[in-house]
Amino acid sequence: MxxxxxxxxxxxxxxxxxxxxxxxxxxxxxxxxxxxQESSDGTNEWHSAIVASGCEDHFYEAHERxxxxxxxxxxxxxxxxPSSIISCFAAARSNARTVRxxxxxxxxxxxxxxxxxxxxxxxxxxxxxxxxxxxxxVKERSLLFGGAVASTMMHRDGYWFNRIGALIxxxxxxxxxxxVKYHVLLPEYETIGGTIDFYxxxxxxxxxxxxxxxxxxxxxxxxxxxVAELLxxxxxxxxxxxxxxxxxxxxxxxxxxxYGGARGECHRQAGKTDAFLRYGKIDHIFxxxxxxxxxxxxxxxxxxxxxxxxxxxx
Numbered sequence: 001m002x003x004x005x006x007x008x009x010x011x012x013x014x015x016x017x018x019x020x021x022x023x024x025x026x027x028x029x030x031x032x033x034x035x036x037q038e039s040s041d042g043t044n045e046w047h048s049a050i051v052a053s054g055c056e057d058h059f060y061e062a063h064e065r066x067x068x069x070x071x072x073x074x075x076x077x078x079x080x081x082p083s084s085i086i087s088c089f090a091a092a093r094s095n096a097r098t099v100r101x102x103x104x105x106x107x108x109x110x111x112x113x114x115x116x117x118x119x120x121x122x123x124x125x126x127x128x129x130x131x132x133x134x135x136x137x138v139k140e141r142s143l144l145f146g147g148a149v150a151s152t153m154m155h156r157d158g159y160w161f162n163r164i165g166a167l168i169x170x171x172x173x174x175x176x177x178x179x180v181k182y183h184v185l186l187p188e189y190e191t192i193g194g195t196i197d198f199y200x201x202x203x204x205x206x207x208x209x210x211x212x213x214x215x216x217x218x219x220x221x222x223x224x225x226x227v228a229e230l231l232x233x234x235x236x237x238x239x240x241x242x243x244x245x246x247x248x249x250x251x252x253x254x255x256x257x258x259y260g261g262a263r264g265e266c267h268r269q270a271g272k273t274d275a276f277l278r279y280g281k282i283d284h285i286f287x288x289x290x291x292x293x294x295x296x297x298x299x300x301x302x303x304x305x306x307x308x309x310x311x312x313x314x
Contacts, residue, residue: 013165019088020142021173171244266307
């Protein structure tokens with residue numbers, strides 16, 4: 001496969017996954033905005049969505065405060081924001097169109113129909129009272145595309161590049177959501193373990209469709225350290241860091257075997273992180289510091305993306 005084609009497929013998956021992740025972040029902000037806050041401006045939960053999206057610097061260049069209206073517009077439909085949902089789907093469709101013959105018919109139609117439906121949206125679809133319906137639509141379209149790829153594409157290099165792109169983006173998003181939880185979402189007056197804290201953790205679980213999974217695994221009330229364990233170290237949880245890196249390592253191995261067996265720095269980095277997540281313990285992570293661990297993880301995942309680009313996409 002040509003590196004340009006591989007790059008388009010890789011970024012197609014990243015943009016679709018990013019659109020879904022932004023939708024999940026906004027869903028958290030919507031739910032948390034219903035919880036009474038003592039902050040004077042009431043923007044705590046909306047600021048957290050901006051920080052978790054990785055768009056903090058760019059957002060505050062154009063806005064003085066993170067209010068509901070500003071954040072919703074910026075993360076859903078602002079064309080100047082390359083990580084807004086509309087921009088992500090536009091970029092995904094552009095990449096898909098470029099490599100249309102490398103995709104299955106179902107995968108292409110999933111992206112193209114999303115683009116066509118998106119063109120029919122109007123202002124009211126992005127209003128606070130209709131926003132949750134829009135966010136559900138975004139998540140459904142992402143799941144439709146993922147299902148089409150998994151069920152109808154040949155499981156060879158095009159499929160592997162697609163999966164690698166989606167998993168890189170997902171791992172980064174899960175880590176950001178967890179990191180922001182301790183440093184932005186929790187009000188200063190509320191101690192860790194308080195009522196609002198537990199509600200926030202339950203909201204985080206809902207945002208990654210993991211609340212029921214949590215109760216299946218732990219059969220206990222929501223506890224912060226168990227939520228962190230589920231979303232970091234449980235490989236059976238599809239949005240956990242452990243799951244993402246286990247799948248990343250496998251797909252990178254498939255590529256290496258298909259392209260002559262040569263392995264590079266991206267394989268070493270992915271394997272190292274995969275081994276840590278597979279055999280690590282949550283106690284050790286908390287001893288190191290959850291924020292420090294997650295910050296390092298985000299940096300390592302970004303570096304892995306660059307190494308994958310150097311190995312296969314240039």
